[in-house]
Amino acid sequence: MAKVGIREVARVADVSVGTVSHYLNGTSPVSDDKSRRIQAAIDQLGFVRNNAGRQLRLGHSSTIAYVVPDVSNPFFATIAEGIEQRAAGRGLSVFLANSKGDQPREDAYLDLFEEHGVRGMIVASPGQIENRLASLSARGTPTVLMGQLASSPSQPSISIDDVLGGYIATKHLLDIGCRRIAFVGGPLSVRQVRDRLEGANRAVRESGAATLEVIDVETRVISAGHAVGDAIAARDPAMRPDGVFAVNDLVAIGMVQTLIAHGVRVPEELALTGYDDIEYAGSAIVPLTSVRPPHEEFGVAAVDLLLAVIDGEAPDPAHLVFAPELVARASTAR
Amino acid sequence: MAKVGIREVARVADVSVGTVSHYLNGTSPVSDDKSRRIQAAIDQLGFVRNNAGRQLRLGHSSTIAYVVPDVSNPFFATIAEGIEQRAAGRGLSVFLANSKGDQPREDAYLDLFEEHGVRGMIVASPGQIENRLASLSARGTPTVLMGQLASSPSQPSISIDDVLGGYIATKHLLDIGCRRIAFVGGPLSVRQVRDRLEGANRAVRESGAATLEVIDVETRVISAGHAVGDAIAARDPAMRPDGVFAVNDLVAIGMVQTLIAHGVRVPEELALTGYDDIEYAGSAIVPLTSVRPPHEEFGVAAVDLLLAVIDGEAPDPAHLVFAPELVARASTAR
């Protein structure tokens, strides 16, 4: 396979490389005759434009990067969709990377994308990476921090108000009559967990008429929910909470499964709400009430924010904070 | 931000650009003194190597692409992990792309990666793309087709024996005593669905003592399972199947939820098996028997196959076919 470049195309079409470039980029009009010859040559030779040359000359690529801890998390996947749509509309492609919540690996990807000269990055990270992002910016690659509110005013970020989310979830339980509330989640070193609990605290405090128990879990997956469900079912019924706010849907799904298996009626004896509104939430045995972050707008807003920074506009609110909303389903229907 | 390149580093360190390059790549020994000066200059200037220039000169990049219909599908996500591990071991990075099962979009990504000069691509596609992959290969980008057996002998592919999978799932139902088997899945235009049904047919035929009903569904998601579960529960108990092979776990999960809600006992009255062994399968109300494709080895094998092609070795078996295995759980425990 001989490498076929723009000059080979030019030779076959009997035009100059400049003309081929103009044809390719629409930089300047090309006569019909030559256009046809150029296209014919391209087809015949199977020419594919070499991005390295193009990018080197242009000084920048037309890609942005989206780095997440877990691509298979439906939450990030949905956002990715919004990002890709919006980016495509602006002529940008999106490179995806999976950091697995692993710092060195995340670092490696950030380096890789920087070397590749991406126009900007949207980074969701469970860790402390503001310094890292700051140096990227300083060297010319704009970034948007996703999922947590940046502490630096100059670091654009886009996040969800988890305190509010925790508040509305708990308020909902109180509104339907629950008085012995339990928050199931942990560890508190995770910002999102802490914030949600704080919101729950506030709602309970405001009500003045309810108690809040905290049931700590190490991981926030289905099996953790199973364990907690078993433990609650094993209690004397009088000692069980009558309303549970699970830190996320996976935990809630696990809980509802074991609770029902043990004969605890949901929502009659125990009302339950999750968080995140993942796809499976509505498909659980007892469809799950959940707190829904604005998935779609989130991705779009992230791209818009990034583009603003790329265009050199200091975005007025550098921090976008979205309000989640409650999706009430059978698990809290009294 | 002045652009800082290798020559700026060379200037500050008072060496030649060639020496900096050698330092960076270990291409040739560099004296300790100069090494120190170069590193100091790099740190001071915040130099980041420009991949475009490097790649242009080198003629190739050090990335491979992994294109899937749905990154959030746990099946592909797990494989991605294997791919990234293995690729990293060979000094390659992986770019991920989400085609959403959309042909034009898949095409766009294939083009994009080809222009970016990736070393090779691993492509999982629900569609017919062998011709497309063939032209990529012809132009110099090796590919591995994932998830379906390639019809062309020269197109490397890596797939799972779904006929066998369907066979062992159904055989298992027969072995535990089921005689009125139902296959829930569709449409038959999807290769994997067809193959699984074929395996089911074979098992039933071999047994000589059972019947196979086909219950068609349009989509293979939880809600489809709900609908089928409702329909089966509504039947006269004598008309219900006593063993169901669902085309995938999502459908099976949906079914088990509604069946139980309607009081149909699983597995006593109706044994049920899914397919794919996704994470949630073991976490269903009734833990689900499923057919497990070899996730981990799959990604590793795909990379190895791709690397072999990149290295110009005509891989001996161009087609790798993996055998799935049965994971028996409560949903078929009699």
Place this chain on the structure above:
DNA sequence: TTGAAAGCGCTAACAG
């Protein structure tokens, strides 16, 4: 061990 210099493929400025 180091430096000088020739491009890799492409775009854009400029001249026609």
Place this chain on the structure above:
DNA sequence: CTGTTAGCGCTTTCAA
């Protein structure tokens, strides 16, 4: 409208 040409940043001979 079209052709000519100068680099973009980097690696890699080739000499020294």
